[in-house]
Amino acid sequence: MKRQLPPGQFETEKWPILHTGDVPEFNEITWNFRLFGEVKQERSLSYKEIMELPKTISTVNMHCVTTWSKFDTTFEGIALRELMKLVEMNEGVKYIKIFGYYNRERFGYSANLPLEPLLGDDSLFVYRWKDKNHDWHDIDLKHGYPLRFIPPEEFYLWKGTKWVSGIKFMKADEAGFWEERGYSMTANPYKEERYR
Ligand SMILES: Nc1nc2c(c(=O)[nH]1)N[C@H]1C(S)=C(S)[C@@H](COP(=O)(O)O)O[C@H]1N2
Ligand SMILES: [Mo]
Secondary structure: OOOOOOOOOEEOOOOOOOOOOOOOOOOOOOOEEEEEEOEOOOEEEEHHHHHOOOOEEEEEEEEOOOOEEEEEEEEEEEEHHHHHOOOOEOOOOOEEEEEEEEOOEEEEEEEEEEOHHHOOOOOEEEEEEEEOOEEEEEOOHHHOOOOEEEOOOOOOHHHOOOOEEEEEEEOOOOOOHHHHOOEOOOOOHHHOOOEO
């Protein structure tokens, strides 16, 4: 895996914690994951149903817009393409918005992304990780347990929604939480697309 520091970034071996709002508690009984928007039929999956889906392991680099980059974290999770098999999308879907908790609001946080670059092994909804300093363990509640998205490294990490609650499939791009507040729609660290 390449190790190229994007412009304006520095490398860290630690995995910093960054978010806005409180850390939500996980309750398996009430937890569910919603697939909605431009689909023939909306679906809602329980925690058990999610965890029974095929797993993917992938090593990725993370770049936070606050300028830290962490290389080579290995994650276990469910690839976006596995979730896409569970719904029939309408014709012309080109974008998604990944929702998650902001305080008590289940859909309070969101980040928009184009669909096409997210079909590989590096687009995962993760729950377990390791790196050269840590053996396999569940991701911390503060990092988004029970499930959080990690985008490919062509996107800043704010596109990696923690405490995920659903995916909205869209024909047209729509700003998410930070994008509405002036951050980039495309957010490529190598092009230093921080703001718009
Ligand atoms: N639900 C939610 N997800 C979120 C955020 C947030 O505030 N709420 N912050 C984002 C930002 S700005 C970053 S940099 C990453 C940080 O992830 P980490 O704390 O696991 O490093 O989470 C992203 N996902
Ligand atoms: Mo961030």
